[in-house]
Amino acid sequence: MSTVPQHRLLRTEIPGPRSRELHARKSAAVSAGVGTTLPVYIERAGGGVLVDVDGNQLIDFGSGIAVTSVGNAAPRVVDAVREQVADFTHTCFMVTPYEEYLAVCEALNELTPGTHEKRSALFNSGSEAVENAIKIARHATGRSAVIAFDHAYHGRTNLTMALTAKSMPYKHGFGPFAGDIYRMPMAYPYRWPTGPENCAEEAFAAFVEQVHAQVGESNVAAVIVEPIQGEGGFIVPAPGFLRAVADWCREHGIVFIADEIQSGFCRTGDWFASTHEGVVPDLITTAKGIAGGLPLAAVTGRADLMDAVHAGGLGGTYGGNPVACAAALAAIETMRADDLIGAAKRIESVMMSRLKELAATYDVIGDVRGRGAMIAVELVKGGGSKEPNAALTAAISAACHREGLVTLTAGTFGNVLRFLPPLVIGDDLLNEGLDILSAALEAATSKAAA
Structure with a gap:
């Protein structure tokens, strides 16, 4: 308490x-x-x-x-952080690793949707997680194009600004942005022109048509989407839309990335919002609620994708900091216990x-x-x-x-x-x-x- x-x-x-x-x-x-x-x-x-x-x-x-x-x-988080700070605050996992990082990755591999074999990598912020998910998808597929959606928010770094839809305050005056990013219509029930009852089917049809015409399926490395859009206004896509997009991605060898940075870790009444739609992402990005207030983020996904990147291609000096990892393990324990x-x-x-x-x-x-x-x-x-x-x-x-x-x-x-x-x-x-x-x-x- x-x-x-x-x-x-x-x-x-x-x-x-x-x-x-x-x-x-x-x-x-x-x-x-x-x-x-x-x-x-x-x-x-x-x-x-x-x-x-x-x-x-x-x-x-x-x-x-x-x-x-x-x-x-939160009491468990406070206790875990105190104990970890007293032991050590940093070594850099890429230099001399530690068990706390492994334990967080094991927890993420277990908790995220799907029973397939998974791997995880830890970072500092949601933007970093998204950037690395795109890197992984591009490396694994050998393709470069990335599809994002209207009303999306994915971060404030150069690549994630390119993925983000809203100009002011996130993008205004900060260009040019990373290339080979394409934006498609979101299934936004309240504002769909022909009404919410037609939203999922028509939005998916528009998505397929526009990707085919503007990009070409064989050029697309990844589709990235928030299962509930955050900064865009908590838009819950019309039922069936996400599943249709995920199935289409699988058909064309495209990596489906769920950005669950804001919607993850029990926030939506399940561990992850993707579960509400019966969607199992190829890659999932997490941050925000993961560590009870300490900076931590992750990419979790299919082992074949996560292991496709060469050694040293992923990481960062502070990524998976041991204090943040201890906080994450305590936060996850709190979510379960309470x-x-x-x-x-x-x-x-x-x-x-x-x-x-x-x-x-x-x-x-x-x-x-x-x-x-x-x-x-x-x-x-x-x-x-x-x-x-x-x-x-x-x-x-x-x-x-x-x-x-x-x-x-x-x-x-x-x-x-x-x-x-x-x-x-x-x-x-x-x-x-x-x-x-x-x-x-x-x-x-x-x-x-x-």
């Missing part, structure tokens, strides 16, 4: 005076290119609560963007019920979607219009912040509120956060109507 009291408490305005002092220091010391969603400076955290330097206790609906799924400062898959399903039940009630009241909520504790609402102009409403989204999120609820926005059009609470959050905090959201929605829509 967390030592942080599990209730909201506002001692000052948000942000408070001490946070404002620190934010002034940030402006003087940190690149302006590193933005901040909510400038409250945290000194402690646990469970579903963040405690800032002014003593305010905020409800956490962000989990550091799906990172602290087991809760901040049934965080069940916890994600409980969160889905509470959130979906409340959010659908709001959608029935406010026509500016165009869509409620997601799985497990990866839930979103898409906001529109209302009155029958699906025009994105980014201004309302920003206003609601800001109102939530002022009341001590940490919320995040997303979406290609900036009109999605996304919710990623820690899987250990209690129902009381969850419902209080939803009460705050409801009040913010009411206030923002009343103001807009005035």
Whole structure:
């Protein structure tokens, strides 16, 4: 259990005076290119609560963007990290290896979808994992073209920016980008022109036609897709679309890569979101929730693909750091012991019920979607219009912040509120956060109507 009291408490305005002092220091010391969603400076955290330097206790609906799924400062993670730090902090696995790296790879090979023989390699960040998955696919197939999708987000490095769909803020002014990347339509049910009932079939047909015409199947090394798109707005592809793409990849000798960096590790009510669609990826990328807040990422996949790369072709100085590996093993133990898959399903039940009630009241909520504790609402102009409403989204999120609820926005059009609470959050905090959201929605829509 967390030592942080599990209730909201506002001692000052948000942000408070001490946070404002620190934010002034940030402006003087940190690149302006590193933005901040909510400038409250945290000194402690646990469970579903963040405690800032002014003593305010905020409800956490962000989990550091799906990172602290087991809760901040989770006891097993803290104990494992302390023990490992006391033993050694680094040797570089490529120089003198250690058992912790092996144990994480063994766990990933067991937990990821599929019963085939697998191998894993560890890295530092989601972007690194994606880059290395592409390297592996290209090396193993001898092909170079890579297919990504509309609304995708895969990272901020040069190659992953090329894979990412949204320009501002991720790509604007940073080109030229890596080549031989092609973008195809995503099966986005809410915005599919002929309706959600036609989405999977028509999106897949468009995908096949465009790849054939623009790229050629024999030139494609990999198709990479998020089973639930993250920054794109928590888009859950129409049922059957992912399976059709994966089967098509297998037919043409193309590597199917599932980017589960945000959706993995119990977040969606299963170990991985691919499982909901009955999809077994050739390669799967993971990060975020893997290590309870410490930087770690991985590529896991078919042994023949992972072993195709020459010795020394994969790795990095810090990849699979022993402290991060110890944290990952403890986080996975926590997920199992505390049934965080069940916890994600409980969160889905509470959130979906409340959010659908709001959608029935406010026509500016165009869509409620997601799985497990990866839930979103898409906001529109209302009155029958699906025009994105980014201004309302920003206003609601800001109102939530002022009341001590940490919320995040997303979406290609900036009109999605996304919710990623820690899987250990209690129902009381969850419902209080939803009460705050409801009040913010009411206030923002009343103001807009005035």
